[in-house]
Amino acid sequence: xxxxxxxxxxxxxxxxxxRDETLILPVNDSISVTLDPAHLCTTTTVAVSxxxxxxxxxxxxxxxxLSGGRYxxxxxxxxxxxxxxxxxxxxxxxxxxxxxxLHVHVASYNNFPTAAGxxxxxxxxxxLVFALAKLMNAKEDNSELSAIxxxxxxxxxxxxxxxxxxxxMGKAEDGSDSLAVQLVDEKHWDELVIIIAVVSSRxxxxxxxxxxxxxxxxxxxxxxxxxxxxxxxxxxxxxxIKNRDFGxxxxxxxxxxxxxxxxxxxxxxxxxxxxxxxxxxxxxxEKWNRSExxxxxxxxFDAGPNAVLIAHNRKAATQLLQKLLFCFPPNSDADLDSYVxxxxxxxxxxxxxxxxxxxxxxxxxxxxNAERSKGEVSYFICTKPGxxxxxxxxxxxxxxxxxxxxxx
Amino acid sequence: xxxxxxxxxxxxxxxxxxRDETLILPVNDSISVTLDPAHLCTTTTVAVSxxxxxxxxxxxxxxxxLSGGRYxxxxxxxxxxxxxxxxxxxxxxxxxxxxxxLHVHVASYNNFPTAAGxxxxxxxxxxLVFALAKLMNAKEDNSELSAIxxxxxxxxxxxxxxxxxxxxMGKAEDGSDSLAVQLVDEKHWDELVIIIAVVSSRxxxxxxxxxxxxxxxxxxxxxxxxxxxxxxxxxxxxxxIKNRDFGxxxxxxxxxxxxxxxxxxxxxxxxxxxxxxxxxxxxxxC
Numbered sequence: 001x002x003x004x005x006x007x008x009x010x011x012x013x014x015x016x017x018x019r020d021e022t023l024i025l026p027v028n029d030s031i032s033v034t035l036d037p038a039h040l041c042t043t044t045t046v047a048v049s050x051x052x053x054x055x056x057x058x059x060x061x062x063x064x065x066l067s068g069g070r071y072x073x074x075x076x077x078x079x080x081x082x083x084x085x086x087x088x089x090x091x092x093x094x095x096x097x098x099x100x101x102l103h104v105h106v107a108s109y110n111n112f113p114t115a116a117g118x119x120x121x122x123x124x125x126x127x128l129v130f131a132l133a134k135l136m137n138a139k140e141d142n143s144e145l146s147a148i149x150x151x152x153x154x155x156x157x158x159x160x161x162x163x164x165x166x167x168x169m170g171k172a173e174d175g176s177d178s179l180a181v182q183l184v185d186e187k188h189w190d191e192l193v194i195i196i197a198v199v200s201s202r203x204x205x206x207x208x209x210x211x212x213x214x215x216x217x218x219x220x221x222x223x224x225x226x227x228x229x230x231x232x233x234x235x236x237x238x239x240x241i242k243n244r245d246f247g248x249x250x251x252x253x254x255x256x257x258x259x260x261x262x263x264x265x266x267x268x269x270x271x272x273x274x275x276x277x278x279x280x281x282x283x284x285x286e287k288w289n290r291s292e293x294x295x296x297x298x299x300x301f302d303a304g305p306n307a308v309l310i311a312h313n314r315k316a317a318t319q320l321l322q323k324l325l326f327c328f329p330p331n332s333d334a335d336l337d338s339y340v341x342x343x344x345x346x347x348x349x350x351x352x353x354x355x356x357x358x359x360x361x362x363x364x365x366x367x368x369n370a371e372r373s374k375g376e377v378s379y380f381i382c383t384k385p386g387x388x389x390x391x392x393x394x395x396x397x398x399x400x401x402x403x404x405x406x407x408x
Numbered sequence: 409x410x411x412x413x414x415x416x417x418x419x420x421x422x423x424x425x426x427r428d429e430t431l432i433l434p435v436n437d438s439i440s441v442t443l444d445p446a447h448l449c450t451t452t453t454v455a456v457s458x459x460x461x462x463x464x465x466x467x468x469x470x471x472x473x474l475s476g477g478r479y480x481x482x483x484x485x486x487x488x489x490x491x492x493x494x495x496x497x498x499x500x501x502x503x504x505x506x507x508x509x510l511h512v513h514v515a516s517y518n519n520f521p522t523a524a525g526x527x528x529x530x531x532x533x534x535x536l537v538f539a540l541a542k543l544m545n546a547k548e549d550n551s552e553l554s555a556i557x558x559x560x561x562x563x564x565x566x567x568x569x570x571x572x573x574x575x576x577m578g579k580a581e582d583g584s585d586s587l588a589v590q591l592v593d594e595k596h597w598d599e600l601v602i603i604i605a606v607v608s609s610r611x612x613x614x615x616x617x618x619x620x621x622x623x624x625x626x627x628x629x630x631x632x633x634x635x636x637x638x639x640x641x642x643x644x645x646x647x648x649i650k651n652r653d654f655g656x657x658x659x660x661x662x663x664x665x666x667x668x669x670x671x672x673x674x675x676x677x678x679x680x681x682x683x684x685x686x687x688x689x690x691x692x693x694c
Contacts, residue, residue, distance in 0.1 A: 220633075220636070220637045221632065221637075221670060224629065224632040224636075229628045254676075255676060258675075258676075262674040265666050265669055265670040266666055266667050266670040268663060268666075275687075276683050279680045282677075282680075290677075
């Protein structure tokens with residue numbers, strides 16, 4: 001039995017569009033920042049036993065089907081790389097050839113709400129693949145594992161590393177060179193602080209899979225983006241990250257987020273992932289950035305209204321939080337302790353202890369007639385760039401019962 | 409004294425981006441449908457008199473300044489084309505050379521709210537140019553007049569005709585071939601009905617002039633749109649209109665509207681003209 005924990009990630013140069021739907025091969029490179037798993041992560045326990053008569057999986061306590069193509073692809077690819085496993089202490093001996101006949105039980109748990117639209121499938125598939133690889137003693141390194149996770153969910157491949165990660169689109173037809181590499185680790189630029197605004201949304205969103213397929217088929221701007229814009233931007237972004245050049249980083253991240261959403265709008269039927277609240281957040285950040293000598297905050301939005309705001313440093317993040325709490329205060333009956341989660345110490349830095357302090361905040365000087373839009377943001381998560389997948393050796397953290405192989 | 413009335417128009421293939429800010433020359437063609445002036449129009453009266461000591465204009469009852477470049481361009485261009493005017497009944501006789509020394513008074517009125525964002529400047533400049541041309545007895549046809557109205561406000565050039573109108577982007581540096589032509593008149597496809605939903609908006613919007621300039625300077629998608637997408641779409645749209653092919657017309661119009669807004673989003677800083685209500689209407693129609 002193996003328990004692993006993987007982080008989620010947010011793209012700063014976006015993946016949107018496949019050149020191969022089955023192998024999940026993208027039309028352009030993408031770059032992401034891995035988020036600190038202390039605040040957002042998937043934990044997965046995988047167990048094998050001759051007594052298991054079929055592969056089974058439980059996600060957040062509910063059993064789910066593994067019959068879908070994506071799960072089948074991952075299971076097949078990892079099984080093909082299984083090796084001998086020997087644990088003399090526990091008296092376990094599994095030969096390489098045994099694996100294809102053995103079944104596994106998988107229990108997975110996200111420590112953040114799936115409904116929040118925070119890329120749970122990326123962390124989920126990365127964790128499944130990583131955990132199974134460890135269980136089955138596969139020898140592949142994380143980049144090779146990322147090529148398998150990629151077949152579960154494209155962006156999952158980028159969760160096999162911490163820090164800043166690049167998913168090389170690759171050229172090979174079989175996708176063997178379409179995999180993730182680490183650009184820099186999480187310590188390289190550790191002064192960055194990330195605040196996620198989980199925006200209230202009544203809309204059921206278009207799934208990424210459907211959306212990007214429609215975009216590939218109908219957007220006349222997508223090909224130009226993939227062929228001309230992204231290759232240059234990817235190089236510039238790698239430079240900015242390497243050099244810790246926040247000004248360039250912010251300009252590129254914001255531009256790419258906006259262009260991704262522009263392509264969604266250029267799709268038939270048009271896809272609107274951002275809503276008025278998202279736009280207001282962008283407006284706040286743009287006005288602040290322009291009022292300072294150099295940008296203080298980068299914003300990026302995935303296939304949903306949530307804003308991922310990357311602040312230059314702790315000081316910028318603190319000021320950002322004050323501005324956000326002014327513009328997007330909680331409903332009167334809300335509890336501050338659940339309105340800002342993750343690294344809550346930022347509230348202290350911002351001089352905010354209770355709701356009275358939120359009410360007393362001053363309007364951001366760079367915004368004329370700043371309005372307070374109560375209840376438009378469900379809550380904020382304060383986090384930072386984080387590490388890649390790890391194994392949890394503490395059996396008490398396992399999600400399956402060691403005796404029964406069923407969820408605890 | 410001359411009183412004229414001009415309609416407003418809505419582009420179905422969008423104009424967004426100038427290659428020349430002073431002459432107002434666009435980066436691509438555009439096509440519009442003219443709206444019935446019975447419901448939306450600008451009425452303008454222009455008068456000339458030796459007793460007027462300066463050009464003056466009143467818009468919806470308020471006096472406005474005519475010192476801006478756009479008004480000056482229109483006044484200058486029309487004056488340059490003024491001819492002799494003779495009205496024996498009223499005893500008026502103005503020689504061609506007199507016009508440059510005479511001043512005009514202009515009163516203009518929109519029968520729809522300016523705050524509603526319904527392209528009042530297009531109708532306004534078209535009316536000003538048309539009325540002045542009649543007053544000063546200019547011989548130019550409506551296409552040639554459209555090239556002058558264009559210098560007041562780009563989309564104004566398309567309000568010099570009814571029905572469906574095309575603004576040819578032109579190639580000449582001086583903009584002399586950047587003008588509007590009528591594709592078909594308003595009777596050609598008269599079964600069309602247009603419903604405008606005026607959406608409540610708290611936001612002060614980015615002006616078109618500023619917005620499209622930012623787009624030209626910062627959107628990496630705009631050039632591709634202008635060079636590759638719009639030329640093909642324009643041809644297809646002309647065909648659809650000519651053949652009353654509503655299916656194609658609808659697909660092209662929706663796609664072009666969305667692409668225009670996509671380019672706005674691809675601008676730095678991003679421009680959001682549509683809001684959640686705009687999006688909901690879109691969903692309803694699908």
